[in-house]
Amino acid sequence: MNGSPGRPDDARVIADSLVRPDLFGELYHRHAAAIHRYAARRLGADAAEDITADTFLTAFRTRSRYDVTRSNAQPWLYGIAANLIGKQRRAEVRSLRALARTGHDPIADTWTDRVDSRVTAQAAQAALAGALAALSVGDRHVLLLVAWADLNYQEVAEALSIPVGTVRSRLNRARRKVRVALGGVDPRLVYDFPEMVRSG
Template identity: 70%
Template sequence: MTGRPPDDDQDDDGAVVRQSLERPEAFALLYDRYAPDIHRYAARRLGDGAADDITADTFLTAFRIRARFDTGRQSARPWLYGIAANLIGKQRRTEVRGLRALARTGRDPVAESWVERADSRVTAEGAQAALAGAVAGLSGGDRHVLLLVAWADFTYQEVADALSIPIGTVRSRLNRARRKVSTALGGADPTRVTDVAEATSHG
């Protein structure tokens, strides 16, 4: 098949974006690679219905502005999540409303993955309600940082790249968000990830 990029280039998102400037159809590879994860992340924050639109708009926006992407970067993942976070941020009221409803009822499958990582002393239902209330009370910036780390497994550097903020800001926002969540959960923090993110943020 003529025009097919080499296998090593297919693993390099920067190369894919570069190729797409001349062959727009090449951009579909990034959609195939990242759309399921973007959709899952958006669904956890806004629900399945909104996730369809967020995912579509993320890749439409990325395609339109792809010439601005730094093709020296191997991964487009932080860039795409940054676009998605911006789109999700525009629906902040919808997200907060859903979280506050969850805080009242204490039942939601989204929170279950967090609760599984909580201290065993925290009951699942109580943790879900408290967690939702705590997350709803975060500022938009703090919530973006917390959820990119907790749900997308981003390193501090990836969060910084996605949101176009310094690593120091990522660290301070995450620490502030974790303190609020931990207080709401009586000291347990199901959003805390391993120190790998911290280690990879240095240097």
């Protein structure tokens, strides 16, 4: 998707857009769907539209400060989205707490196809939502950027402008709290958390 043969990488698109702003649309074309999916998982479909639009507007306005040694702009975009989501932290926590009470998440149901594990996953969703709501915003950002945005430690560090060591410690702390909250249920059955069971 980024920098395939005959196509400039994200850094080149951003650099070129300083002279020709219309070229920035290519960055939106490449990454908007992923940013929207991530925002929808965090805040719901309605808010995701606004978060996605604001992410790319912010990126466009600040593109002159982009580090062009980083060919892939996706971590940068996720970082902007995470900051915007953080400003709506109350809405996210309220949604997670509602899920913790009811055990039903229509947002997650639209993104995952559960068949055999559906009953187990629904039972565990309430516990997971409660655990996510209880995490600090920094720990939640790290955990969800790894689990839902599929970023590696270095990319999360770039996205949030924190050291890799901080990413590791936040992720370990968040994983530990979530495992305790799930009481032994495999986290991969809930909310598509494949990374949570891998060792750090």
